[in-house]
Amino acid sequence: MKILFLDQSGKLGGAELSLTDVAKSYRENCLVGLFADGPFRELLEQEQIPVQVLATEQIQVSKDSNILQSLVSISSIAPLITRVAKIAHHYDLIYANTQKALVIGALASFLRRRPLVYHLRDILSADHFSATNRRIAVTLANRFASLVITNSEATKAAFIEAGGRSNIVEVVYNGFEPEKYLAQESNYNQIRQQLGLDEQFVVGHFSRLSPWKGQHILLEALVHCPDDVTAIFVGDALFGEQDYVEHLHQQVAKLGLKERVQFLGFRSDVVPLMSACDLIAHTSTAPEPFGRVIVEAMLCGRPVVAAEAGGAIELVETGKTGWLVPPGNPQQLAEIITTCRHQPEATMMIANQAKDIATQRFDLSNINQELAQLLGCI
Ligand code: UDP
Ligand code: GLC
Numbered sequence: 001m002k003i004l005f006l007d008q009s010g011k012l013g014g015a016e017l018s019l020t021d022v023a024k025s026y027r028e029n030c031l032v033g034l035f036a037d038g039p040f041r042e043l044l045e046q047e048q049i050p051v052q053v054l055a056t057e058q059i060q061v062s063k064d065s066n067i068l069q070s071l072v073s074i075s076s077i078a079p080l081i082t083r084v085a086k087i088a089h090h091y092d093l094i095y096a097n098t099q100k101a102l103v104i105g106a107l108a109s110f111l112r113r114r115p116l117v118y119h120l121r122d123i124l125s126a127d128h129f130s131a132t133n134r135r136i137a138v139t140l141a142n143r144f145a146s147l148v149i150t151n152s153e154a155t156k157a158a159f160i161e162a163g164g165r166s167n168i169v170e171v172v173y174n175g176f177e178p179e180k181y182l183a184q185e186s187n188y189n190q191i192r193q194q195l196g197l198d199e200q201f202v203v204g205h206f207s208r209l210s211p212w213k214g215q216h217i218l219l220e221a222l223v224h225c226p227d228d229v230t231a232i233f234v235g236d237a238l239f240g241e242q243d244y245v246e247h248l249h250q251q252v253a254k255l256g257l258k259e260r261v262q263f264l265g266f267r268s269d270v271v272p273l274m275s276a277c278d279l280i281a282h283t284s285t286a287p288e289p290f291g292r293v294i295v296e297a298m299l300c301g302r303p304v305v306a307a308e309a310g311g312a313i314e315l316v317e318t319g320k321t322g323w324l325v326p327p328g329n330p331q332q333l334a335e336i337i338t339t340c341r342h343q344p345e346a347t348m349m350i351a352n353q354a355k356d357i358a359t360q361r362f363d364l365s366n367i368n369q370e371l372a373q374l375l376g377c378i
Pocket of ligand 2: 013014015018121122151174288289290
């Protein structure tokens with residue numbers, strides 16, 4: 001089966017990292033079409049996955065745009081639809097990985113009479129999308145998609161709640177290659193030394209800097225933790241959230257946390273950095289659709305505390321594979337951090353248990369097989 005994958009972004013978000021893992025199985029028979037250039041294209045080339053940048057200008061469909069803005073933007077994307085429809089002639093299936101890819105992919109699939117698969121990685125709720133954009137996504141998926149793959153039960157439930165057809169949805173979790181996450185003790189010491197954190201209890205936060213990812217919640221929690229608890233923030237503002245970055249730096253200064261916080265920016269060496277942490281915190285204030293960082297922490301053998309909403313609830317079981325705390329609650333987060341700080345053995349037992357379970361549950365080859373079976377039925 002020849003697949004034309006479509007993704008709106010040139011950046012490396014979770015949706016793009018996951019698509020790379022999916023497309024690997026089809027590298028002989030696929031093309032990934034991007035609507036923007038950037039490090040995602042470089043990663044695909046590195047992985048020897050055929051890729052083509054199909055548009056160089058940003059398409060103006062923002063998360064909160066209204067119907068008028070959306071229609072205006074659709075007229076500006078007409079050439080892209082034509083281009084995708086032309087390319088789709090050489091493929092059996094169009095696989096849209098993001099919302100804007102769905103808009104283009106749906107129309108191209110109609111013009112070219114190719115089946116459409118929509119990999120839905122967002123929770124279609126008011127927390128994340130305007131009513132207009134929810135309606136557009138659901139209408140296009142219902143009308144044009146033969147299959148909607150969601151990255152969690154939570155994403156599936158939100159799709160149905162927003163009016164999506166339940167008979168076209170299947171849940172497929174993100175897959176991972178466990179061998180890529182094997183921690184090395186030498187990394188642990190070396191990185192902690194480099195960061196000047198030898199003696200500290202290090203809480204790692206790995207996510208793009210964005211208000212709903214809740215980095216500010218971890219900062220607030222630090223104030224309620226013992227003094228030797230420090231935090232490293234790995235990730236950058238990927239989608240223009242510079243105001244939030246500014247806000248975080250002000251918050252650090254205001255709370256007197258300068259000595260206990262480091263912002264490391266976007267890093268491609270997430271595994272060694274995670275392995276150098278004593279605990280990984282996930283703090284999204286709105287429901288996380290899946291949350292790759294949670295599984296990655298588990299595979300690195302690091303304990304994880306996550307916000308109890310969305311897909312995170314399907315990944316973490318409190319006291320067995322980590323801890324869940326109510327979203328946006330710095331006090332309860334601080335309590336868990338402090339418990340982990342004081343009970344290293346019990347904490348590591350949970351981390352080891354989570355590692356075993358995650359290794360089985362999210363194995364990439366099994367997940368890609370599941371996907372292949374679903375695609376084979378179209
Ligand atoms: N990530 C990365 N470098 C960074 C920060 C994050 O490579 O500096 C990766 C992280 O390891 C994870 C992905 O970006 O695989 C984020 O995916 P997730 O599902 O957690 O959240 P998203 O940003 O897609 O909502
Ligand atoms: C999206 C979601 C994230 C998920 C990722 C991979 O970026 O925000 O929660 O883990 O897709 O499916």
